[in-house]
Amino acid sequence: MAVHESDLVILGGGSGGYACALRAAQLGLSVTLIEADKVGGTCLHRGCIPTKALLHSAEVADSARTAADFGIKVQMSGVDMAAVLEYKSRVVDRLYTGLQGLVRSHRIDLVSGTGHLVGNKTIEVDGQERYAGRSVVLATGSYARTIPGVVLGPRVVTSDAALELDQVPSRVVVLGGGVIGVEFASVWSSFGSEVTIVEALDRLVPAEDEWVSKQLARAFRKRNITTRTASRVRNVIQSDESVTLELEDDQTLEADLVLVAVGRGPRTTGNGFEDHGIVLDRGFVVTDDRLRTSVDGVYAVGDIVPGLQLAHRGFQHGIFVAEQIAGQQPPVINEEHVPRVTYSHPEVASVGLSEKSATERHGAATAVVYDLAGNGKSQILQTSGGIKVIRAGGKDEDGPIVGVHMVGDRVGELIGEAQMTVAWEALPSDVAPFVHAHPTQNEAFGEAVLALAGTPLHGHN
Numbered sequence: 519m520a521v522h523e524s525d526l527v528i529l530g531g532g533s534g535g536y537a538c539a540l541r542a543a544q545l546g547l548s549v550t551l552i553e554a555d556k557v558g559g560t561c562l563h564r565g566c567i568p569t570k571a572l573l574h575s576a577e578v579a580d581s582a583r584t585a586a587d588f589g590i591k592v593q594m595s596g597v598d599m600a601a602v603l604e605y606k607s608r609v610v611d612r613l614y615t616g617l618q619g620l621v622r623s624h625r626i627d628l629v630s631g632t633g634h635l636v637g638n639k640t641i642e643v644d645g646q647e648r649y650a651g652r653s654v655v656l657a658t659g660s661y662a663r664t665i666p667g668v669v670l671g672p673r674v675v676t677s678d679a680a681l682e683l684d685q686v687p688s689r690v691v692v693l694g695g696g697v698i699g700v701e702f703a704s705v706w707s708s709f710g711s712e713v714t715i716v717e718a719l720d721r722l723v724p725a726e727d728e729w730v731s732k733q734l735a736r737a738f739r740k741r742n743i744t745t746r747t748a749s750r751v752r753n754v755i756q757s758d759e760s761v762t763l764e765l766e767d768d769q770t771l772e773a774d775l776v777l778v779a780v781g782r783g784p785r786t787t788g789n790g791f792e793d794h795g796i797v798l799d800r801g802f803v804v805t806d807d808r809l810r811t812s813v814d815g816v817y818a819v820g821d822i823v824p825g826l827q828l829a830h831r832g833f834q835h836g837i838f839v840a841e842q843i844a845g846q847q848p849p850v851i852n853e854e855h856v857p858r859v860t861y862s863h864p865e866v867a868s869v870g871l872s873e874k875s876a877t878e879r880h881g882a883a884t885a886v887v888y889d890l891a892g893n894g895k896s897q898i899l900q901t902s903g904g905i906k907v908i909r910a911g912g913k914d915e916d917g918p919i920v921g922v923h924m925v926g927d928r929v930g931e932l933i934g935e936a937q938m939t940v941a942w943e944a945l946p947s948d949v950a951p952f953v954h955a956h957p958t959q960n961e962a963f964g965e966a967v968l969a970l971a972g973t974p975l976h977g978h979n
């Protein structure tokens with residue numbers, strides 16, 4: 519069997535794999551990128567981009583429905599799912615074309631096929647060709663987990679099939695109140711479905727600060743999205759007409775569609791990883807903080823590495839590993855500084871520690887919430903919510919800002935300043951002098967920081 523050699527062989531062309539390939543090529547390495555499906559991976563084809571296109575269509579639907587509140591006469595006559603899907607595909611296709619061009623222009627050798635680690639830093643593709651690298655990067659990503667005993671079908675789907683639905687379901691039950699679950703719940707509610715979220719833990723978006731979960735639950739209640747927390751499904755029965763869900767508390771729910779959104783598992787089985795010495799922990803690849811696996815010269819990036827499963831984390835992993843392989847010394851990625859955005863209506867955006875973790879870590883923490891009711895731009899947009907800024911230390915101390923949590927439409931766009939503030943360990947008094955443009959939602963962040971610095975301007979207390 520012929521063996522092709524290059525400096526770097528990457529298995530998987532998603533966010534982590536392709537970012538690694540581009541950066542390594544920029545640094546002069548010869549790169550082979552092996553992809554079983556399409557470069558761009560989950561994020562571009564079945565994740566970030568298509569869901570955000572649906573969420574934008576949902577926002578347009580909400581704007582049309584509430585246009586009269588803003589003095590605009592619009593007749594909302596329905597959602598044309600075929601046209602929504604067409605718009606979504608247009609966005610994805612355009613980005614996909616651009617990405618393929620980037621890969622070509624960087625002279626990356628893109629190999630189409632399913633790769634298998636066969637040892638000696640070598641990947642065999644479809645049992646036919648072998649690709650050996652001086653270094654190998656594993657970037658095989660993740661898949662949608664399901665609940666044991668729950669059988670997928672036309673009416674019980676994961677996010678992959680939910681993105682291709684050509685009709686708006688009348689009644690939907692979303693199993694899982696994490697990021698993916700609440701985003702789909704938000705879309706369907708805006709499209710006119712009756713939506714129920716069933717979450718096993720005691721709150722929505724349980725990875726976020728508790729204040730965020732309360733704000734989101736309240737906003738969803740106002741939108742008539744039903745949330746059943748601390749609730750588990752026992753059985754899901756599909757028929758041609760509907761789906762019946764039996765919950766562990768003996769209640770039943772009827773729906774036309776069930777979305778199973780209970781997290782994503784690492785795609786690390788059946789591809790030779792463990793057979794060739796890659797140590798896994800509950801399926802995830804174990805790495806050190808420089809993303810080296812247990813096998814010398816083999817690295818792992820993205821969703822297969824334990825931690826936040828986010829595209830921008832994968833990009834950063836990819837860049838980091840490429841630079842390291844090229845002989846640079848990039849600083850270790852601080853996972854706590856990875857920003858998190860949930861693009862529901864309203865949005866959730868956060869970075870750094872929750873109030874609970876900040877208190878545990880620093881002994882004491884002080885938090886301020888600035889309500890968007892006092893923010894001009896938010897009132898213009900008619901959105902509610904708030905911005906919570908947390909600093910280390912008790913009330914009379916002057917510790918750095920360690921966490922920022924935001925709820926409200928468009929707050930995802932504010933995460934940049936929050937991220938820099940946390941990453942630079944800025945004191946409230948460092949940030950307070952910065953002038954924020956008026957009227958912007960950014961001002962609400964500035965106001966929260968002013969309050970933390972002891973100089974509130976538009977605060978009520």
Ligand SMILES: Cc1cc2nc3c(=O)[nH]c(=O)nc-3n(C[C@H](O)[C@H](O)[C@H](O)COP(=O)(O)OP(=O)(O)OC[C@H]3O[C@@H](n4cnc5c(N)ncnc54)[C@H](O)[C@@H]3O)c2cc1C
Nearest residue numbers: 530532533534554559560561565633659820821827828829
């Ligand atoms: C519905 C949904 C919405 C999301 N929204 C967001 C969001 O808004 N923002 C955000 O940051 N993240 C979001 N994510 C998460 C994001 O998509 C992932 O974190 C990101 O795609 C992970 O990148 P990755 O490179 O690790 O893996 P992937 O993107 O999954 O890529 C892995 C690639 O490897 C290929 N592959 C796997 N095994 C093999 C093999 N043996 N041989 C060859 N090729 C192989 C796969 O075909 C795939 O293309 C979302 C995910 C989902 C499902």
